[in-house]
Amino acid sequence: MTRNRKQNSAAANRTVQPDPCGCCSVSRRGFLGAVAAGAAAMTVGCARLGGPFAETKPNETIDLASFRPRPDVRIMSAVVRQKPPYWLGWPGTAYDVEGERARYAKTFAEAAGRVGVGLEEEPQPLESAEAVAAFVKKIQAEKPHAVLVHIQHFGQWGWARQIAKAGVPTIIFAPIGMAFTGHVKETSRQPGTHVISSLDTSAVEQALRMIRAKRQFEETRLLVVAGSERKESTIERLGIGVSRIPRRTFEELFHQTPETEEAHEVARRRFRHARKIVEPTKQDGLNAARSYIAAKQLLKNEGCNAITTDCLGMVTQRKVPTPPCLGASIFQDTGVTYGCEADVFAAVSLMLSSYLFDKPGFMNDPVPETVKNVLITAHCVSGTRLHDIKKTDHEPYILRSHSESNIGVSTQVLWREGQRVTLVRFRDPNSLILDTGTVVGNVQTPPAGGCRTSVEITMDRVEDVRDVLGFHQNVFYGDHRRDVEAFCQMYGIQVVHSPEAPEQRA
Numbered sequence: 001m002t003r004n005r006k007q008n009s010a011a012a013n014r015t016v017q018p019d020p021c022g023c024c025s026v027s028r029r030g031f032l033g034a035v036a037a038g039a040a041a042m043t044v045g046c047a048r049l050g051g052p053f054a055e056t057k058p059n060e061t062i063d064l065a066s067f068r069p070r071p072d073v074r075i076m077s078a079v080v081r082q083k084p085p086y087w088l089g090w091p092g093t094a095y096d097v098e099g100e101r102a103r104y105a106k107t108f109a110e111a112a113g114r115v116g117v118g119l120e121e122e123p124q125p126l127e128s129a130e131a132v133a134a135f136v137k138k139i140q141a142e143k144p145h146a147v148l149v150h151i152q153h154f155g156q157w158g159w160a161r162q163i164a165k166a167g168v169p170t171i172i173f174a175p176i177g178m179a180f181t182g183h184v185k186e187t188s189r190q191p192g193t194h195v196i197s198s199l200d201t202s203a204v205e206q207a208l209r210m211i212r213a214k215r216q217f218e219e220t221r222l223l224v225v226a227g228s229e230r231k232e233s234t235i236e237r238l239g240i241g242v243s244r245i246p247r248r249t250f251e252e253l254f255h256q257t258p259e260t261e262e263a264h265e266v267a268r269r270r271f272r273h274a275r276k277i278v279e280p281t282k283q284d285g286l287n288a289a290r291s292y293i294a295a296k297q298l299l300k301n302e303g304c305n306a307i308t309t310d311c312l313g314m315v316t317q318r319k320v321p322t323p324p325c326l327g328a329s330i331f332q333d334t335g336v337t338y339g340c341e342a343d344v345f346a347a348v349s350l351m352l353s354s355y356l357f358d359k360p361g362f363m364n365d366p367v368p369e370t371v372k373n374v375l376i377t378a379h380c381v382s383g384t385r386l387h388d389i390k391k392t393d394h395e396p397y398i399l400r401s402h403s404e405s406n407i408g409v410s411t412q413v414l415w416r417e418g419q420r421v422t423l424v425r426f427r428d429p430n431s432l433i434l435d436t437g438t439v440v441g442n443v444q445t446p447p448a449g450g451c452r453t454s455v456e457i458t459m460d461r462v463e464d465v466r467d468v469l470g471f472h473q474n475v476f477y478g479d480h481r482r483d484v485e486a487f488c489q490m491y492g493i494q495v496v497h498s499p500e501a502p503e504q505r506a
Contacts, residue, residue: 061262062296067305068335069219069355073117073212076144077108078135079125080159081152090154091177097152100175101125104150104201111205117212119148132159139166146171146211148204151178157187164193169214169490171207175199194486210487213355214238220351223304225250226313226342237429237492240348243302247310251319253301254294263289270326270409271399279401280409284322288409291320292327295338307331308339308347315405322408325380329411332360332383333394339363340381345426346472352424353476356487358389361474362413365451368465374458375465376443377423377475378451382413386477400452403445412452415439420479421457425470431494433470436460436481461500469498 084097091097105121112119126132139147146169149160157179164170164187172187172195179197188195194210196203218239231244257263267285271277280288295307315323324338331338335354339347346363353361360383367376380402384394398412417439425433436459443454455475459465488495 062293062300064296064331064334064336067296067299069216069305070116071212071215071219073146073215074144075112075117075119075146075148075208075211076122076139076142077119077148077150078122078163079150079152080132080156080163081125081127082155083127086153091152091175095177101150101152104173104175107201108148108150108204111201112208115205115208115212117208119208120144125152126159129159132162136163136166139163139168144168145215148173148207151175154178154180154183157183161187164190168192169211170194171204171211172196173204189489191489191492194490206483207486209356209358210483210490213352213487214491216355217351220306221302221304222337222344222347223299223302223307224309224342224344225298225307226310235344235348235429238348240351242344243304245302247313248319250294250298250309251314253298254291254320257290257294257297259286259290260293263293266292266330270330270411273394273397274399275396275414277399279406280399284401284407284409285326287322288324288326291322291324292330295324295327295331306337306339306347306351308337308342308344310342311340315402315407323380323402323405323410325402325408325410328381329383329413332381333385333389335360335389338381340379341472343472345428346474348426349424349432349472349474352426352484352487353422353474354389356483357476357478357480359387359476359478360385360389361476362453362455363472363474364453364455366468366471366473367450367454368468369456370466372456373465374440374456375437375468376450376454376456377473378443378454380410380451380453382411382415382453384411384413386413386415400445403450403452410452412445414442415453415455417441419477421475421477422480422484423457423468423470423473423475424484425473427470427496430492431496432484432488433473433496433498434481434484434488435462435468435498436479459498462498463501467499467502469496
């Protein structure tokens, strides 16, 4: 697998909700006093820090978006068909074979450009067994990241299956008129294959995004800030590199991070766009911005492009005066994963929605509301650009403290009622929990306790919300059940759903 150790080219009435970082219950004044003393004690140690940060100019700004993996993706493409002109048989003699081939080729090329992948179409359609065999040999020799097969006659499915057996992930596009159920029933369920029988070419664009997402996983190095040791490993199947570093590395870097103009601007911008500000002060905002800047610097120092930290440990032990919630929200909105609580597979789950759909995810604690039979997904870090990281539109948010510690800045994001959502959670590299539902409300804190962003969801196909599987699931906008299933089928990942009825519990 490719491993890039470098930075990748790399108010109206508001809902008040509790924060997701589980910390000790201390008074705000007592907490800040302890932090001030701790910060003074750390000054000597921080002054000895070397490395890239010591060499960084005070007002230098690190481009957060530069950490998002932008890998090279090569996809080969071919049209398979009988030699025209056609006589009888679908798509029919009246079908404009060449006109449709040209139209689809243009559409696919434009989609590839939007997704950011390279698409190489064979100059001539494959119209003989010999041509197909030669194309298979070419695939096996050149090993592209995927193959796109466009079927133009319902009699050539055997050739499409032959190409799919070449050992490269294969997307088969069959416009309506090129297949019956019998053609696709078996092929469409084969690992490493994704069949689209439709006139909807947006499905092809999503399939290209699927190939890109796998390459982004392969080009990702996840920084885990926890414990006291350094260690390198790889998450097999997905190909993600994992770098573990001592937690004190972040703590020291935070205290060395000054209140730069960037810190002031980050705090101003987030405060300016908030629908309402409840607990946080200006200094809270500056501390949160310093945490954000320190996280960027740490990624640069370590050559990584995603991060998850032992945030609760740092706040519980009063090593820093703020949890990273605000900065993590900005990361998510920019397409760079920032996970909580050093939970590796929660961070990987956040990457899935970011890489596969260009949408920020919401890592959460699942809470059953047994009277209304809804799931409440609650945590302190939610992105705001929930529809698309590439758009500036954002959902309304309220700035709150981190509820468990009552310090710092957390975003209480107001999720849109009626919005369809998807929930995913990698259990390990080989299996994933997948469910869907609909947002029905936002929970206020107080009167509720818990995390600041708390979203009520009615679950699909789950009779009793107590049976919802997983913890620290990633929730994101859109009903993407079939898209996630397609990705998992393509790359050999088992999909597990929450039981639909109590008798189906494991």
